[in-house]
Amino acid sequence: MAEDRALVDRFLDMLAAEAGASRNTLLAYRNDLTAAAATLPSLGQADAKQIGQLGPAWSELSPSTVARRSAALRRFYGFLHEEGLRRDDPSSSLPRPATERPLPRILAPHEVDAMFAAVEDLASSGRPLALRNHALLELLYGSGLRATELVSLPRGALRTGQPFLILRGKGAKERLVPISDRAFAAVEKWLPHVPAKSAYLFPGGKAHLSRVRLFQLVREMAALAGIAPDRVSPHVLRHAFATHLLAGGADLRVLQALLGHADIATTQIYTHVDTGRLVELVNARHPLATRSASS
Known part of the structure; x- marks a missing residue:
């Protein structure tokens, strides 16, 4: 839908301007949001019940892919709510697959020195x-x-x-x-x-x-x-x-x-x-x- 595309464009503009997101990051967000939109009647207007159906729809995807898509939607709906573009934030209904946290990258003490x-x-x-x-x-x-x-x-x-x-x-x-x-x-x-x-x-x-x-x-x-x-x-x-x-x-x-x-x-x-x-x-x-x- 044109309305959904406009919302996604606005969201990506924010990521580029305020978060300094790279071109690849913006493309990844767009792909994940587009994939979610294909499953929902309306990406921007989806309610908590419709969002909750994404879990079963994504059942064959890997946990890391589900986690990434959920993270993209969580940030998207948070943005819409903060900007007053919708009254609620339905992201609590998104699936939360158990994934292993990657070990943080660090520097050795001598490198910091x-x-x-x-x-x-x-x-x-x-x-x-x-x-x-x-x-x-x-x-x-x-x-x-x-x-x-x-x-x-x-x-x-x-x-x-x-x-x-x-x-x-x-x-x-x-x-x-x-x-x-x-x-x-x-x-x-x-x-x-x-x-x-x-x-x-x-x-x-x-x-x-x-x-x-x-x-x-x-x-x-x-x-x-x-x-x-x-x-x-x-x-x-x-x-x-x-x-x-x-x-x-x-x-x-x-x-x-x-x-x-x-x-x-x-x-x-x-x-x-x-x-x-x-x-x-x-x-x-x-x-x-x-x-x-x-x-």
Whole structure:
């Protein structure tokens, strides 16, 4: 239907403009939405009951395909609801197949060290953009911030003598985020270069630095350290923050709070990344570790 095509086009325009989605990503969304539309009387007007029939209709598809199509529809209907194009969001009726979560991509500690060495070397010149990039890297890896959380930080988010900040993250949930002395120092060097009229710590364009630009900057920092840029992103640094903390002995519940995960099952993915460290921890800390096998 022409109306459905218009809604899909509007949705894809939003993904391209606000999320910086690539051409391939947009094509994948269009294909998944078109496939769903072929099963529904109307993609834009489908009710919860009609959406619920997609499960049986997709029964012969692989779990990963069903999960991908459901994710595309979930985001599509969320967009329609937020834009006031429909009163409800029927996506709760979408099938939720059980799929294995892929292990997060991370960097080794020595690779993160190499990135910091390269960025700090440039920042020592005192050039404003080099100081900005250093502050971005310190907050990304040192505090595990999401990309959106980082770029939208208010100018006065960090306060002297307060080693943390309170963020409103995913799902409008607040969490406490620790700020290291290193991050404070990097931000203090960058602050004098932030325009007085800017409401954001990292201004860009008419508002704040975009997520797409942050992604590009992080890849540039990786290249400076001799790391393949396609291995690194803001989210990879967030994964590295979590994995390296866990390897250092951090409690999983504490890590959950720091990352802002609503469900600890999301945090548990990091336990699969460093299994050697976890075995070592059990052997060293468990009460039975000091008892001999013959006891």
